[in-house]
Amino acid sequence: MDEKYFPEQIEKKWQQRWAESGVFEATEDDPREKFYALEMLPYPSGFLHMGHVRNYCIGDALAWFKRLQGYNVLHPIGWDSFGQPAEQAAIKRRVNPRDWTEENIVHMRGQLQRLGLSYDWSREIAAHRPDYYKWDQWFFLKMLERGLAYKKVSQVNWCPKEETVLSNEQSSGGICWRCGTQVEKRDLEQWFLRITDYAEQLVRDIEQIEAGWPEKVLKRQSDWVGRSEGAFIDFQIKDTGKKIRVFTTRIDTIYGATAVIVSAEHPLLDEILEGSLLKPDIQAFAEKVKQQRATRTGEAEEEKEGLNIGALAINPFSSEPVPVWVANYVLMEYGTGAVMSVPAHDERDFEFAQKYSLPIRQVIAPATHDQIKGEPVQTTAGDASGEIRQSFTGYGVLINSGEWGGKLSEVAIKEMAEYAKAHGFGEPAVTYRIRDWGVSRQRFWGAPVPVIYCPNCGMVPVPYEQLPVVLPDTAEFTGTGESPLAGVPEFVNTTCPNCDSPARRDTDTMDTFVDSSWYFFRYCDPRNDNEAFNSVITRHWTPVDQYIGGDSHAVMHLIYTRFWTKFMRDIGLVDFDEPVKRLLTQGMVTNRVEGTDEWKAMSKSLGNGVDPDEMIAAFGADATRLFVLFAAPVENELRWSETGIEGAVRFLRRVYTMVWRWHERLSNAAVESDALDSSDGARALRRKTHQTIAKITSDFEGLHLNTSVAALMEMFNQLNDFNADPATASDSDVFAVREALEALVIMLTPFAPHISEEMWDGLGHEGGLLKQVPRWPVADPGLAAREELEIPIQVNGKLRSRVIASPGVSEDELRQSALADERVRALIDGREVVKVIVVPERLVNVVIR
RNA sequence: GCCGGAGUGGCGAAAUUGGUAUACGCACCAGACUCAAAAUCUGGCGAGGUUCACUCCUCAUGUCGGUUCGAGUCCGACCUCCGGCACCA
Numbered sequence: 001m002d003e004k005y006f007p008e009q010i011e012k013k014w015q016q017r018w019a020e021s022g023v024f025e026a027t028e029d030d031p032r033e034k035f036y037a038l039e040m041l042p043y044p045s046g047f048l049h050m051g052h053v054r055n056y057c058i059g060d061a062l063a064w065f066k067r068l069q070g071y072n073v074l075h076p077i078g079w080d081s082f083g084q085p086a087e088q089a090a091i092k093r094r095v096n097p098r099d100w101t102e103e104n105i106v107h108m109r110g111q112l113q114r115l116g117l118s119y120d121w122s123r124e125i126a127a128h129r130p131d132y133y134k135w136d137q138w139f140f141l142k143m144l145e146r147g148l149a150y151k152k153v154s155q156v157n158w159c160p161k162e163e164t165v166l167s168n169e170q171s172s173g174g175i176c177w178r179c180g181t182q183v184e185k186r187d188l189e190q191w192f193l194r195i196t197d198y199a200e201q202l203v204r205d206i207e208q209i210e211a212g213w214p215e216k217v218l219k220r221q222s223d224w225v226g227r228s229e230g231a232f233i234d235f236q237i238k239d240t241g242k243k244i245r246v247f248t249t250r251i252d253t254i255y256g257a258t259a260v261i262v263s264a265e266h267p268l269l270d271e272i273l274e275g276s277l278l279k280p281d282i283q284a285f286a287e288k289v290k291q292q293r294a295t296r297t298g299e300a301e302e303e304k305e306g307l308n309i310g311a312l313a314i315n316p317f318s319s320e321p322v323p324v325w326v327a328n329y330v331l332m333e334y335g336t337g338a339v340m341s342v343p344a345h346d347e348r349d350f351e352f353a354q355k356y357s358l359p360i361r362q363v364i365a366p367a368t369h370d371q372i373k374g375e376p377v378q379t380t381a382g383d384a385s386g387e388i389r390q391s392f393t394g395y396g397v398l399i400n401s402g403e404w405g406g407k408l409s410e411v412a413i414k415e416m417a418e419y420a421k422a423h424g425f426g427e428p429a430v431t432y433r434i435r436d437w438g439v440s441r442q443r444f445w446g447a448p449v450p451v452i453y454c455p456n457c458g459m460v461p462v463p464y465e466q467l468p469v470v471l472p473d474t475a476e477f478t479g480t481g482e483s484p485l486a487g488v489p490e491f492v493n494t495t496c497p498n499c500d501s502p503a504r505r506d507t508d509t510m511d512t513f514v515d516s517s518w519y520f521f522r523y524c525d526p527r528n529d530n531e532a533f534n535s536v537i538t539r540h541w542t543p544v545d546q547y548i549g550g551d552s553h554a555v556m557h558l559i560y561t562r563f564w565t566k567f568m569r570d571i572g573l574v575d576f577d578e579p580v581k582r583l584l585t586q587g588m589v590t591n592r593v594e595g596t597d598e599w600k601a602m603s604k605s606l607g608n609g610v611d612p613d614e615m616i617a618a619f620g621a622d623a624t625r626l627f628v629l630f631a632a633p634v635e636n637e638l639r640w641s642e643t644g645i646e647g648a649v650r651f652l653r654r655v656y657t658m659v660w661r662w663h664e665r666l667s668n669a670a671v672e673s674d675a676l677d678s679s680d681g682a683r684a685l686r687r688k689t690h691q692t693i694a695k696i697t698s699d700f701e702g703l704h705l706n707t708s709v710a711a712l713m714e715m716f717n718q719l720n721d722f723n724a725d726p727a728t729a730s731d732s733d734v735f736a737v738r739e740a741l742e743a744l745v746i747m748l749t750p751f752a753p754h755i756s757e758e759m760w761d762g763l764g765h766e767g768g769l770l771k772q773v774p775r776w777p778v779a780d781p782g783l784a785a786r787e788e789l790e791i792p793i794q795v796n797g798k799l800r801s802r803v804i805a806s807p808g809v810s811e812d813e814l815r816q817s818a819l820a821d822e823r824v825r826a827l828i829d830g831r832e833v834v835k836v837i838v839v840p841e842r843l844v845n846v847v848i849r
Numbered sequence: 850g851c852c853g854g855a856g857u858g859g860c861g862a863a864a865u866u867g868g869u870a871u872a873c874g875c876a877c878c879a880g881a882c883u884c885a886a887a888a889u890c891u892g893g894c895g896a897g898g899u900u901c902a903c904u905c906c907u908c909a910u911g912u913c914g915g916u917u918c919g920a921g922u923c924c925g926a927c928c929u930c931c932g933g934c935a936c937c938a
Contacts, residue, residue, distance in 0.1 A: 173934075216853065216933080223852080226937065248938060261938095302936080334937045341938090347850090348936055433937055554933085630874070631861060637931090639861070647874055653889095695865095707863070710873035717873090792869040797919045799869055837918050843868050847918045 001663055001762030005656040007620025011754040015116055023770045024118045026074045028540045035071040036541045037063040038520050038580075040549030040557070043080045044104040044126075048111040050589040050602050050628075050640065051550065053612050057625045058586055058634050058705065059548045060117045061750035065700050067118075068746060070774030074541050075118060076523040078125035079105050082133070083512045084162055084178065087445040091479040097445045098473070101128055111612060115621045116754050123526045127515035132522065133447035134468035135532040136514050139564075141450055141461050142571055148194040149439075151459075155294075156438055158186040163481055165190065167438045167511060169224070169556045177556065185294040191449060191508065192436040195563045199432040202562060203227045205577050212582035214635070217554045221562075224555045226433020231417035232336065233426040235260050235313035237272060238321055244268060244313055247335030247431055250345065251420070252412035255401040256363035257340040258353065260313040261306065261325045264289035265332040269309070272324070278310050282326060289328040304329050304352045315340075316425040317416070318402060327352060335431050343391065350391035360388050364396040367408060437560065439511040444475050444484040446509025454496035454503040463497050469505065483507040516557050517564035520544055520579070535573055544580045551585035558583070584634060584703055591640040599639050610640055622752035623648040629751055630709040652755055655716055655748065659741060659759040665726040666738050667764025681722050682736035683787070688718045689740045690784035693777045696747050705751070712748060715740065738763075743777045793818045794845040795827045803844075811838045818844040 002009075018024060039059040042052055056077075063075040079101075086097035105126060112119065125132055143149040157171035158164070161181040170176070171183040195202075203225050206218050230249035237243060244260055262269060264286040273279045285307045292302055306327030313324050329348055330339055343353030343360040353360050395409035404412055420426030440449065448469045450462035462469055472491045475484035485491055485507035496503040518532070524541045525533040549557075558580075565579040590599040591608040602609040615624045627648035632638045678686075692715040699708040719740050724733045742763060749756040749769055760769050769775060786807060791814060793801040801823040805814060815836050818824060828848050837845040 219853065220933065223934065228937070230938080246938080250938080304936080329936045329938095331937065339938045346938070348938075351936095431937080551932090633862080636862090641861080641875075644861070644875055650889095651874085698865095706861090707873080710863075713873055790869085794868085794919070797868095797917095802869080835918070837868090839868055843919090845868080845918050 001660065001758060003660055005653050005755070007622060007652075007755070008617075010758045011114075011116060011616075011621050014754045014757045015113060017757075017768065018116075018118070019113075019121075021768070022122070023768065024075065025120045025122050026072060028537055030072040032070060032072040034074065034541055034545075035063075035066040036074045036520075036544045036546075037066065038076070038523075038544045038547045040547075040553065041078045041080045041516065041519060042108065043083060043085070044101055044108055045085055046104040046107060048108055048612050050591075050610050050612065053115065053624070054589050054628050054634075054638060055548055055550070055586055056112065056115065056117050057628050058584065058703065059546075060625075060753075061629060061705055062546055062548075062700070062703065063118055064750035064753060065776070067770060068749060068773060068776040070776075074523070075120055076123040076125075076520075076526075077112065077117070077119040077121070078123075078519060078523065079127065080512065080516050080519070081105065081126045081128040082446045082509075082515055084164065084443075084445070086128075087443060087477065088162075090444070090477040094477075096474055098128065101126075114613065114616055115625065118753065123523050125519065125522055125526050127447075127512070127519070128445070130468045130470050131527075131529070133515070135518075135522070136447040136510060137450040137462070137467050137469060138464065138532060139514070139518070139567075140447075140510065141464060141467075143193060143567065144451075144461055146571075148197065148567065149191060150194065151189060151191050153187060153189045154192075154438075155185045156188050156190055158184045158188075160184055163479055164443060165438060165441055167513070167556075168435050169437070169559065170511075170513075172555065177552075188440075190438050190440040191510075192438050193563075195437045195560075196432060196434055198563050198566050199225050199227065199434050200430075201566055201577070202434070202559065205562070205566075208578050209580065209583075213580075214551070214583065214585050217551060217558065217583060217585060220554045221559055224434060224559060228431050228433070230429055230431065231413075231420060231426055232429045233316060233340065233420055235315065235322075235340070237324070238312040238314060240272065240311075242268065242271060244324070244338050245336045245426075246338045246340045247429060248340055250342065250409075250413070251416045252395075252398055252401075252404075252407075252409045253342040253345045253363055254315065254317050254340060254416070255398075255404070256342040256344045256361045257315055257322060258343060258359045258361060259322050259325050259341040261327045261330050261339050261341050261349075261352075263330040263332040263337040264326055264328065266326070266337045268338075269326065272309065272311050276310060278307075282307060282309055285326060289326075292328060302328055304348070304355060306352060306356060308356075316420065316423070317404075323358075325356075333435060334433065344388060345391055345393055347391050347393060361400065362388060362392070363398060363400045364392060364394075364409060365399050366392060366394060367396040437511075437563075439514060440508040441511055442481055442483040442507075443509050444471070444477065446512060447471075447514065448485065448491075449506040449508045449510060451506040452494060452496060452503045453506065454498065454501060456501055457496055457498045460496055460498055460503070466497070471509075483509070485509070513557060513560050517560045518568070520547075521568070521574070532573070538573075539575065542574065543576055543578060546582045546584065547580040548584045548586060550588070554585070586634050587632065587636045587638055589628075589638045589640060599637070602640070615645065619645050619649050620652075620754075622755045623652055626652065626709065626751045629705040631706070633706050634703055651713060651716070652752060654720070655744065656755060656759065658716070658719065659745070659762055662726050662737060662741060663762040663764070665729075665734065666741070667762070678732035678736065679730070681724075682733045685718060685722050685736045685740055686783050687786065688715055689736075689743050690779045690781075693743055693747070694779035694781075694784055697776070697779065700750075708747075709751060712744065712751075715744060719744070746775055746777060789841055791818075791841075792843050793821055793824055794843065795824060796847060797845060800824060800827060805841075807841065809841065811840055814838050814840075814844055818846060 037059050039055050063073050067073045081101050086101050089095050089100045090097045140149055157166040159166055159176040159181050161179050166176060174183050176183055203222055206222060210218055228249055230247055231251045232245050232247055234243040234245050273282060306325045309324050309326055311324040312321040314321055341349040343349045343358060344362045345364055398404050398407050398412050417428040448471060450469045452460045452462060454460050472488045476487045477484055492504050494503055494505050521533050521538050524538040528534055561579055566577060568574045569577060588601045591602050591610060593600050593606050593608050600606055623645060627645040631644055692711050695711045696708045724737060745756050745759045757769055789805045789807060791803050791805050792799055793803060801821045803817045803821055815838050824846060831848040834847045834849050
């Protein structure tokens with residue numbers, strides 16, 4: 001240990017030692033309890049940004065904490081290295097995407113190492129390497145085998161800027177998740193994964209993780225799956241023998257249905273129209289709606305438009321014929337693509353009915369408290385003129401509904417669906433909003449879809465033993481819609497595995513979210529050539545104990561990985577339903593945008609980025625890490641400030657200087673036990689030490705890292721105030737200082753590991769902090785307990801005085817000393833004491849009148 | 850529009866879940882050291898009033914009301930900001 005704190009020297013030294021000794025490498029054959037700490041793996045864009053730094057500092061602090069507590073910690077890292085930016089670089093700068101990616105990985109790995117993150121580098125993986133994506137292909141074939149992967153022509157989301165297909169999750173809100181461009185619709189033949197088969201489980205199993213995941217993420221997942229209970233009801237089309245099936249959640253309103261409305265893409269449209277005079281008009285209308293849909297701006301809702309197609313549908317409950325319309329606000333993708341229109345009780349139907357003068361018939365009356373108590377039903381939806389001015393969408397009491405009149409909505413919804421089922425014109429039903437996951441990408445830089453097309457045999461899966469289907473070294477990167485792979489004859493041309501005749505490979509690659517759906521299982525067994533991972537080994541580590549990442553993946557990666565895990569369970573690879581026990585979504589790191597008052601996520605295009613390497617060079621990795629964790633609670637936005645980081649440097653230097661002052665005395669003098677004659681100051685210091693140990697240990701459970709750092713600072717301040725002189729201090733004082741300094745150094749380690757190792761060494765310990773674990777201190781409640789209590793005395797709820805009492809003081813004693821207090825007596829003089837509230841060991845409140 | 854979350858000093862933020870509001874840090878101010886500056890160390894720092902001073906008083910956690918001996922915390926209404934979803938029948 002040197003007298004002065006030079007971060008770059010210390011950090012280099014310990015990074016080297018860690019690498020040489022392999023202390024962060026985890027093995028399964030370790031009897032200690034395991035802990036899997038995981039951070040979302042980065043895309044190798046070339047440069048680490050502060051958001052990464054924050055993410056990894058949180059995870060690293062937790063990994064260190066658990067290690068020091070004696071856990072066998074798995075803390076791996078890898079690269080989500082397939083994807084668009086590499087291909088964009090290839091298109092724009094004519095570089096090879098593989099070279100570009102590998103170079104970026106080298107640079108970013110260096111950055112991570114300069115931060116001193118405690119990863120097990122022996123387990124590093126990269127999605128673009130054949131030994132990894134071989135298993136993406138294997139999983140794809142497994143899904144194909146089980147009918148979970150299928151191909152169909154459909155309208156897909158298309159980002160015109162990146163010229164690529166996007167999944168529904170990636171185009172949420174109608175904009176591209178990566179570049180924010182307005183998404184268009186295109187008809188393409190695409191591979192899909194049947195995530196909808198798991199919709200029910202994706203909602204149901206939320207129960208298993210709700211204790212450990214942020215509520216807002218679970219809510220977004222549950223909204224995204226969009227489970228909706230209702231009923232299917234068949235409306236016969238008059239004079240045709242055909243029927244239209246509608247989905248409704250409000251079967252109780254069916255007597256108010258004044259039309260049936262189908263989507264422009266509804267298949268029955270063509271059938272019904274056979275021979276109809278209206279056919280050209282309707283086809284033109286349907287075409288127009290399709291256009292609207294394709295170019296939707298995503299912002300405002302379209303004006304509702306529709307057309308009466310001249311057919312009548314029979315309401316199976318009332319036997320009433322109602323007109324069939326086609327309209328732009330009915331979506332083919334949801335439910336059955338057809339709805340019953342109940343203007344009186346649905347806002348959209350109301351708006352539509354107003355515009356086209358469809359009848360509006362009230363069939364639900366609000367059920368108020370009064371009404372339930374027997375007051376007459378108030379039909380508030382209509383005014384004196386009988387005109388209905390807005391729809392009433394709440395539950396209530398059925399009116400104008402034949403034999404169902406008088407029932408409450410809740411009851412009618414159940415009974416009417418059962419009735420429909422019993423009479424063969426419908427049934428209770430559950431629908432979901434989630435759609436199947438479109439995974440085809442007409443891109444080069446991804447895992448090729450392992451499928452061959454043979455003129456004789458049709459579509460043939462690549463046999464497992466022929467995996468991986470390896471990407472060619474390069475291709476023509478035009479940036480247009482077709483996959484570059486289609487232009488590589490050596491890749492495309494192959495022979496059929498069945499009949500050996502010439503055949504062609506599928507030229508699509510898979511969505512990169514396939515790679516990230518299972519990568520953390522691969523970390524458990526990263527070099528396995530025979531399987532994606534060995535189940536027994538992986539079972540040792542998984543599920544993940546704590547996952548940390550940004551909440552931008554709340555419905556993309558996190559829903560895919562839950563789906564993937566359930567699939568892996570179904571093919572016997574894992575034996576649990578949910579991959580992640582606890583999830584933390586950390587806040588963004590923002591910086592002021594030059595010349596404005598706006599704080600935005602750091603980015604190259606806004607020019608408000610901060611280079612982690614510059615921070616490390618200027619302040620050291622330890623100070624950078626400490627500041628990032630101290631500046632705000634982990635889930636809050638973190639507004640970057642350079643003055644703040646100087647405070648972190650200052651703190652580290654002060655601690656370092658303190659250890660330097662004491663290190664000789666502490667590493668030489670063997671002071672074995674606490675002498676009985678300890679000074680007040682020494683006892684107070686020990687109390688603070690043990691209080692701080694308790695505080696930080698429990699703060700770590702909730703990842704309240706900012707308050708942990710504050711507690712360390714407080715403890716240091718008290719140590720500083722204690723102000724003992726190493727040359728002359730008594731044995732008992734030295735004992736208290738040693739205890740405090742050692743606890744301080746150990747508890748500082750998760751935040752600033754390099755300087756902590758250096759100071760631990762300076763305090764006379766050899767072999768590093770992980771030489772002997774558990775090392776994390778344990779609080780002694782006896783030592784942490786206060787010797788005397790300062791009890792605030794309130795009069796009428798206002799703080800007026802304080803008294804000193806000992807722990808365990810009785811309520812009565814406290815009451816007496818409060819009433820005996822001089823200031824309190826002055827205040828109660830001449831007034832009546834109504835009562836005295838005593839909170840044991842906390843507070844006294846004297847109520848006077 | 851619907852669904853979430855949040856409003857506490859000049860700033861980032863604390864507050865053991867109803868019990869001393871503003872811990873810790875940043876910024877700022879003053880003092881020490883220095884020829885000087887930086888660094889470092891020491892002290893101060895919600896607002897207003899009062900006192901030579903020690904002190905004490907009043908107000909203050911977005912606004913208004915309520916519950917309670919006591920409210921940043923619970924309840925009701927509202928305002929503002931941020932995020933998500935957006936014709937999902």
